[in-house]
Amino acid sequence: MCKCRDDRGEKKTVLLYACSGGANVAEIADRAARDLMAEGKGVMFCAAGLGAEIDSMIETAKAADLNVVIDGCPMDCARKILDKAGVASYRAVRVTDEGFEKVKGERATNDQVRKIKVRVEQELY
Numbered sequence: 001m002c003k004c005r006d007d008r009g010e011k012k013t014v015l016l017y018a019c020s021g022g023a024n025v026a027e028i029a030d031r032a033a034r035d036l037m038a039e040g041k042g043v044m045f046c047a048a049g050l051g052a053e054i055d056s057m058i059e060t061a062k063a064a065d066l067n068v069v070i071d072g073c074p075m076d077c078a079r080k081i082l083d084k085a086g087v088a089s090y091r092a093v094r095v096t097d098e099g100f101e102k103v104k105g106e107r108a109t110n111d112q113v114r115k116i117k118v119r120v121e122q123e124l125y
């Protein structure tokens with residue numbers, strides 16, 4: 001598992017989860033998580049795997065130094081998956097809390113993804 005460095009230069013395991021649903025706000029969450037992973041700031045991990053009760057994945061999540069969940073809207077699907085899997089320690093960001101509206105059939109824009117990425121980065125250290 002990739003180790004990322006915090007602001008003190010210490011290595012730690014940071015796992016990123018996005019709800020990755022069908023709505024535009026879910027796409028924003030998903031793309032922000034992927035961009036952060038591409039920048040080496042965390043590793044995107046499969047919320048679906050935790051929902052499917054894959055034991056090894058649940059253990060990996062519990063062992064992470066930091067779990068960060070990005071949900072698109074107040075349904076908080078990814079967050080509830082972690083809760084049900086018993087992953088008690090995580091930080092959470094909700095896209096609609098950051099001023100974005102959930103609109104069916106609309107695509108995420110690069111600017112929206114960038115703004116959520118910056119917001120999630122605040123939770124990383």
Ligand code: SF4
Nearest residue numbers: 019021072073075077
């Ligand atoms: S949190 Fe909202 S946007 Fe994300 S999958 Fe659930 S209902 Fe869809």
